[in-house]
Amino acid sequence: MRWDNLRVDAEEAQRLPGYSEPAVVRRFDAPEALDIRFYEVRAKSALNRVPPQSRMPFRWTVNPYRGCTHACAYCFARPTHRYLDFGPGRDFEREIVVKVNVPELLRAELARPSWRREHVALGTNTDPYQWVEGRYRLMPGIWEAFRDFRNPCSVLTKSPLLLRDLPLMKEVAAVAPISASLSVPTIDEKAWRASEPHTPHPRARLEAVGELNRAGIPCGILIAPLMPGINDRPERVEEILELAAEAGAVSVGGIALHLRGEVRDVFFDWLRSYRPDLVPRYEQLYRRGAYAPPTERKRLQDLARPSGAFALRGRGRRPNRERAASAPRRERRAGAPGDRYEQRALF
Numbered sequence: 001m002r003w004d005n006l007r008v009d010a011e012e013a014q015r016l017p018g019y020s021e022p023a024v025v026r027r028f029d030a031p032e033a034l035d036i037r038f039y040e041v042r043a044k045s046a047l048n049r050v051p052p053q054s055r056m057p058f059r060w061t062v063n064p065y066r067g068c069t070h071a072c073a074y075c076f077a078r079p080t081h082r083y084l085d086f087g088p089g090r091d092f093e094r095e096i097v098v099k100v101n102v103p104e105l106l107r108a109e110l111a112r113p114s115w116r117r118e119h120v121a122l123g124t125n126t127d128p129y130q131w132v133e134g135r136y137r138l139m140p141g142i143w144e145a146f147r148d149f150r151n152p153c154s155v156l157t158k159s160p161l162l163l164r165d166l167p168l169m170k171e172v173a174a175v176a177p178i179s180a181s182l183s184v185p186t187i188d189e190k191a192w193r194a195s196e197p198h199t200p201h202p203r204a205r206l207e208a209v210g211e212l213n214r215a216g217i218p219c220g221i222l223i224a225p226l227m228p229g230i231n232d233r234p235e236r237v238e239e240i241l242e243l244a245a246e247a248g249a250v251s252v253g254g255i256a257l258h259l260r261g262e263v264r265d266v267f268f269d270w271l272r273s274y275r276p277d278l279v280p281r282y283e284q285l286y287r288r289g290a291y292a293p294p295t296e297r298k299r300l301q302d303l304a305r306p307s308g309a310f311a312l313r314g315r316g317r318r319p320n321r322e323r324a325a326s327a328p329r330r331e332r333r334a335g336a337p338g339d340r341y342e343q344r345a346l347f
Contacts, residue, residue: 016041016084016097023097032131032198036069039097046105047120058154061124062106064138066097068126070158072196073270074225077125079261088262089269093198096132103141110149117149119177123156131198133161143168152177156222158184158199160208169217180219181251182209186231187240194274195230206240210247220244220251226300227257228285228292229278237303245306254304256297260290 013022016039023039048061067081071093078088086095109115122128128139143165146153153172155162162169162180172178182205186192192202212219221244226232237254244252259267264286271279285292292300 014039018083019043028135032069036094036096038132039095040100041097042101043099043105045109046099046102047109056121056124058119058121060118060120062102062120062122062128062142063125064099064102064128064136064142065126065130065132066099067092067095069093069096069131070127070196070199072199073274074195074227074257074259074263074267075126076258076260076263078263078266080125082262089266096130098132098136098138100136100138102138103145106142107145107148110145110151117151117176119152119154120146121154121156127157127159128155129157129159129161133159139165140168143172146178147172147175150175154179154181156181156183158182158196158205160200160204163208163211166212166215166217169212170215173217178217179250180212180217181222182206182219183222183224184240184244185224185226186236187243188231188233188236191231195227195270203243206243206247209244209249213248213250218250219247220253221247221249223252223254223304225257226254226303228296228300229281230275232300232303234303241304241306252304252306254301256292256300258290258292259286264290 014025015022019041021042023041026038026040027033027036028038046062048063050056050059050061066084067086068075068077075092078092081088081092081095084095084097086092110117122142128142133139139162145151147168153176157180160182169178169180184202184205185195187202187206192199206221209219209221221240223237223240226237231237241252257267268279268282271282285296291297
């Protein structure tokens with residue numbers, strides 16, 4: 001199988017909740033994977049139905065990995081690791097589940113007569129292009145399934161690794177609606193290294209946006225989450241907007257940090273070590289729950305709103321605007337990565 005030639009230091013077996021067969025546990029001999037365990041499991045399904053009460057504009061997702069080595073301090077998906085009897089803190093970053101049979105499962109599920117070729121979103125829980133994807137290469141098989149069944153799809157990621165699969169994405173685009181979005185919360189070196197320490201450089205992500213758009217794959221940018229006192233300096237956000245325009249971004253949006261459940265504890269632990277001076281401010285902002293007050297949310301969202309500078313720089317990029325405008329209406333409503341509800345849900 002595709003992962004048989006991976007170099008590992010050790011191999012063991014462990015049973016995880018929700019999986020009938022024991023997981024094979026691997027440790028890779030690579031600097032990026034030190035102290036990380038990867039659990040190879042055989043999932044029962046690839047397509048995940050979004051709960052009806054969700055405000056996401058799509059009803060189906062695919063997540064080939066659980067847990068994420070990006071280690072973003074604010075990651076909303078951290079509490080989901082509790083279902084595996086892991087913690088939302090360090091375990092979420094160091095105990096990674098790999099659904100090794102997802103491409104085969106997806107192909108089988110898309111072939112069902114009952115399937116209606118609904119939009120499927122990738123990257124809605126953990127990043128499908130995190131470090132381990134470079135070893136397991138699950139995404140090419142996923143794109144091939146979408147191509148062969150002409151199925152609408154989108155992807156959200158923090159990694160330019162998705163450019164590896166650009167030829168396949170173009171093949172999908174030839175037969176079905178497809179879009180992408182790169183998350184770029186900040187280009188400030190200090191804030192980036194502190195808040196999402198194991199992600200690719202933000203400027204590399206912005207370059208990937210340009211390459212995708214030049215290749216005909218509509219791609220936008222999410223400046224999210226915006227965190228008061230950390231990545232909300234207006235001049236730095238404006239710089240991202242200008243770079244987004246230069247990259248031909250078809251959409252740009254931002255949203256304020258929210259802290260649901262156990263993410264709150266993880267984030268505050270990080271904040272006490274990185275910016276203890278901001279702790280009182282955050283305790284005040286989030287004293288009533290997961291969301292900052294409406295006035296603060298609006299202030300942050302307005303920072304990421306494309307301004308005159310974005311429009312002016314974008315005038316010379318009409319082909320990208322035409323591609324965005326000509327995308328099928330159903331695709332734009334069903335999960336194009338610039339959608340305001342998707343931004344609210346994902347960060």
